[in-house]
Amino acid sequence: MNIERYQDPKVIRQTLTRRRVAIVGLSGNELRASNFVGRYLLRNGYDVTPVNPREEFILGRKSYASLTDIPDPIDTVDVFRQPSAVPAIASEAVAIGAGCLWLQYGVISFEGAEIAEKAGLNVVMDCCMKVEHARYLGRMHWLGFNTGRISAVRDS
């Protein structure tokens, strides 16, 4: 079981170019990590769809009870849930034709990853969409974090 297999920079960068993101387990509580990520993605041009059966609206966006309830196409399914919930979510991600299953920090499910992978989805595991966006496209370096980016090419 090798998590690094699911942390390929090329897959991460490619996924970040897709704008329609469903966040499963997005919390309405402003102090939760998922809320930070959802707000950040919205501010950075992503079309965020909350999936949380306990809320009607989160971050001003209509929340759905499950992925299969979302009427519009979704590129990336970003998951903030217990690892045990991931296989079912992965199957739904396959059913709605998503391109990538993205599991946040600590959301480690090789079973879920396999379900998505077998259906042809990209999988990212134990990574944060906000951090990876900030690393490659954003301003993570403004806070002294190690982006690992070495380049003499000027960003456009």
Next chain:
Amino acid sequence: MADREFGFATRTVHAGCRPDPTTGARALPIYQSTSFVFEDAEAAASYFNLQEYGNTYSRIVNPTVAAFEERVANLDGGVGAVAFASGLAAQSAAFFTLLQPGDHVVSSSALYGGTITQLKHFLGKLSVGLDFVDPDDPDAWKAALTPDTKLLFAETIGNPGGNILDIEKVAAIARQHDTPLMIDNTFATPYLCKPLDWGADIVVYSATKFLGGHGTSLGGVVVDSGDFNWSNGRFPVVADPSPAYHGLSFHDTFGFYGYLTKLRAETLRDLGAALSPFNAFLLAQGIETLPLRMRQHVANARAVAAFLESDDRVGRVSYPGLASSPYRELVRKYLPEGPSSVFCFDLPGGREHGVRFIEALTLFSHLANVGDAKSLVIHPASTTHRQLGDAELSAAGIGPGTIRLSIGLEDADDLIWDIERGLAALEDTN
């Protein structure tokens, strides 16, 4: 992370500093600005709420300082770093962020005198308990642990006694006690040793020394591995909702960026000891030659130490790079390219000979610093370690006739010539 794992020297030159996107400037721009204009009201709020990465006010974030921080974090293999106005400011902040009154620290006794004073008196005033232990004795570390112990602290290379810490062993003791190990890696720099690779959790530096390398600029920096589990129930000060940041739980919300985010957003904000952008520029520039300089520092130190050891007028020479050093095996393991260039030797004639020796030198600068391109000399018992009693002095490996050298980048032959003159001055008046 990148398409290629770049080598250390490449990263000393490039990490943290890509071409400026606005101007194309290739060198690190000095953003000498106290504050930064917000794009709009929502951006302003999201920066202060830590929801987005943004520049606000240079006491908390500054783009030039951030480049220096990222460079050090990258070289050490940490998730990030926070810079401060000095090494001691960095340490204060690193302590403040994870300790609270009633906590207890177990520390090596072989430390820079300023750190000993800081731990003992400054943390003491904040009701943090402390026990010093012989860093070479793993049982002493274990025996000193209490249920309140929240931090183990040591230097990679003890100042000035030259003790080499068995980092892996002490890190294992810390881990068993669910306690972080913080290492002051000032003398080694990440070129010679990367403590995070050996299980340390946090690394602190006086960047004033070898990182900057030219004796021009004060600065300090804290690097975090991101691996410590602050939510293990022992660190409510990091894990619980913070009353100083509208109830934010730093570890829960930011994961392995939690400690550093709290260190910056709370401790740096409140202590106010921010690094100036100009100093950050000089320190970041210094790092660009770190591998070249450290290799030469080590080569010169080896030559000078070998000369001293071969001279009958000199007592013990504490350079851990000598074949006779009791730390030989630990040097081989942790500092394979050599144990830096700061060390001590004893003059059997005691305090009076120490003073006479120093006064006869004309190439070594007599001053209270280490890690400069220029060679430096000092008598610790009357200067850097003056606040310590005899027992503490001896625990730190310092006698009345101990001389500390910081070997610079001159020609080694010239340094030996100067030392020879110092030793001759002792004989003349004996």
